[in-house]
Amino acid sequence: KLGIVDLHxxxxxxxxxxxxxxxxxxxxxxYKKIDWAYTPPHHEYPSMRGKPWPQKGTGRARHKSKFDxxxxxxxxxxxxxxxxxxxxxxxxxxxVEGLCTALTVKLHxxxxxxxxxxxxxxxxxxxxxELAEDRFWGPSVLFVDDTDIMPHNIMFxxxxxxxFTLMPVYGLNxxxxxxxxxxxxxxxxxxxxxxKLLHALHSCDNPKDQPAPPDEx
Amino acid sequence: MPIERGLQYLRQMQRVTLKNLPMPLEKTLKWQQAxxxxxxxxxxxxxxxxxxxxxxxxxxIDPIQAEGRLPWILTVPKEPYYEGVEEARQYLPISxxxxxxxxxxxxxxPEKPIDLPVLCNxxxxxxxxxxxxxxxxxxxxxxxxxxTPINLEIQWVASELAIAAIERCGGVLTTRYFDPISLSAxxxxxxxxxxxxPIPRCDTPPINAVESYTDPKQRGYLANPDSIREERQRLxxxxxxxxxxxxxxxxxxxLKKDPRQIFYGLEPGWLVxxxxxxxxxxxDAKFQTFYHS
Numbered sequence: 001k002l003g004i005v006d007l008h009x010x011x012x013x014x015x016x017x018x019x020x021x022x023x024x025x026x027x028x029x030x031y032k033k034i035d036w037a038y039t040p041p042h043h044e045y046p047s048m049r050g051k052p053w054p055q056k057g058t059g060r061a062r063h064k065s066k067f068d069x070x071x072x073x074x075x076x077x078x079x080x081x082x083x084x085x086x087x088x089x090x091x092x093x094x095x096v097e098g099l100c101t102a103l104t105v106k107l108h109x110x111x112x113x114x115x116x117x118x119x120x121x122x123x124x125x126x127x128x129x130e131l132a133e134d135r136f137w138g139p140s141v142l143f144v145d146d147t148d149i150m151p152h153n154i155m156f157x158x159x160x161x162x163x164f165t166l167m168p169v170y171g172l173n174x175x176x177x178x179x180x181x182x183x184x185x186x187x188x189x190x191x192x193x194x195x196k197l198l199h200a201l202h203s204c205d206n207p208k209d210q211p212a213p214p215d216e217x
Numbered sequence: 218m219p220i221e222r223g224l225q226y227l228r229q230m231q232r233v234t235l236k237n238l239p240m241p242l243e244k245t246l247k248w249q250q251a252x253x254x255x256x257x258x259x260x261x262x263x264x265x266x267x268x269x270x271x272x273x274x275x276x277x278i279d280p281i282q283a284e285g286r287l288p289w290i291l292t293v294p295k296e297p298y299y300e301g302v303e304e305a306r307q308y309l310p311i312s313x314x315x316x317x318x319x320x321x322x323x324x325x326x327p328e329k330p331i332d333l334p335v336l337c338n339x340x341x342x343x344x345x346x347x348x349x350x351x352x353x354x355x356x357x358x359x360x361x362x363x364x365t366p367i368n369l370e371i372q373w374v375a376s377e378l379a380i381a382a383i384e385r386c387g388g389v390l391t392t393r394y395f396d397p398i399s400l401s402a403x404x405x406x407x408x409x410x411x412x413x414x415p416i417p418r419c420d421t422p423p424i425n426a427v428e429s430y431t432d433p434k435q436r437g438y439l440a441n442p443d444s445i446r447e448e449r450q451r452l453x454x455x456x457x458x459x460x461x462x463x464x465x466x467x468x469x470x471x472l473k474k475d476p477r478q479i480f481y482g483l484e485p486g487w488l489v490x491x492x493x494x495x496x497x498x499x500x501d502a503k504f505q506t507f508y509h510s
Binding site: 014018019022023025105108178 | 228232
């Protein structure tokens with residue numbers, strides 16, 4: 001243990017709105033969804049030039065064509081037509097609120113750990129696994145760092161173990177936070193997250209009028 | 218703070234995972250009403266029904282849900298004058314005139330205290346406890362004729378004239394409450410003793426009756442005796458007669474019952490054996506405390 005970290009209450013002590021978490025997760029699942037189902041309508045079916053058998057004489061029912069909807073292999077009247085997309089954008093406030101509630105949930109259930117940096121002495125995966133076991137970090141751990149480029153050793157170690165993922169700050173999302181049992185943040189990542197989230201929470205400009213958010217910590 | 222309570226729950230409950238989240242609530246009725254279905258719109262624009270025939274139900278009722286009829290709650294009529302019928306207490310009337318007549322015909326002895334069983338033994342009154350009847354009440358018909366001093370115990374008095382008529386002759390009136398179990402013992406005392414049950418103790422009156430049974434103007438049995446004496450003086454002054462001396466009368470006259478007692482001379486808890494002409498009394502301490510509490 002190296003010291004005490006100060007956390008901002010607007011992010012780490014909001015009301016635990018599980019319904020907003022649910023909405024965020026639903027959004028993350030469905031905005032990418034495209035339904036490729038397509039049933040060709042009447043005019044895209046072959047026309048067999050009329051009646052399969054004459055109107056009267058045969059003991060069978062009267063029919064006009066072989067591809068009517070009541071037939072097997074016939075067209076569907078109001079079926080799915082073409083690729084339909086389920087894309088929608090959840091309002092920004094809900095997304096921000098979702099991130100804040102996910103972080104509070106993790107904090108208050110003792111699943112967040114803060115770390116100096118993600119440097120390891122060896123690239124052996126056993127070293128990381130034993131470290132996580134000693135510290136009672138759960139089966140799946142999400143390591144969040146400042147930038148995309150991560151140190152070598154942790155890259156090799158987490159690639160070999162199942163359940164350990166590395167993530168930069170811009171990839172942080174509610175689904176990943178809840179999917180992994182523990183969340184491990186570096187101090188630099190913490191600062192960046194807090195700055196961005198606080199800016200998003202307290203700014204009330206329209207997207208057009210908004211100035212660019214601060215990038216560098 | 219609601220946030221802190223929510224976080225308290227979080228700390229104690231299981232880990233929040235993708236499978237643990239609650240499903241969203243159904244859309245409220247307000248939203249559904251603002252966005253009607255196709256079927257609803259079709260129903261509104263139909264050629265039949267109360268809307269097209271100008272036969273809408275009263276304001277506040279949805280014509281589509283009502284399906285052309287009034288809802289059941291409006292078809293059943295309201296009878297507000299019958300409110301409280303199940304709790305109302307009934308008292309059968311006995312007038313001063315009948316009392317005087319019974320005394321003159323020697324069916325009642327005025328030298329002994331007149332009680333409910335005494336009046337029921339004349340077989341003029343049929344009191345039914347299951348019909349919410351709680352005894353007898355005194356009416357003031359024949360107040361001028363009344364002229365014998367009696368010790369009367371009645372369940373209800375409606376007018377001051379009746380009380381004044383009895384006290385002018387030198388009598389004593391008390392209003393006394395009997396609960397239905399003790400009533401059934403009093404109405405037909407012989408039948409009750411033949412049953413072989415111990416004498417019940419009388420319950421306290423219900424909450425809406427306590428006020429009248431502690432009122433000295435009603436001469437309640439739970440009222441303060443000093444205030445009763447005051448009220449007697451006041452009534453005498455109001456109606457213009459002189460209160461006779463109470464010391465002339467016999468000791469039998471002045472008998473009064475304990476609030477738990479039903480019969481004169483018999484205590485609650487005692488078992489009367491008519492065949493062997495004996496009375497059995499409980500000796501155990503807990504029975505005695507119960508019956509005399």
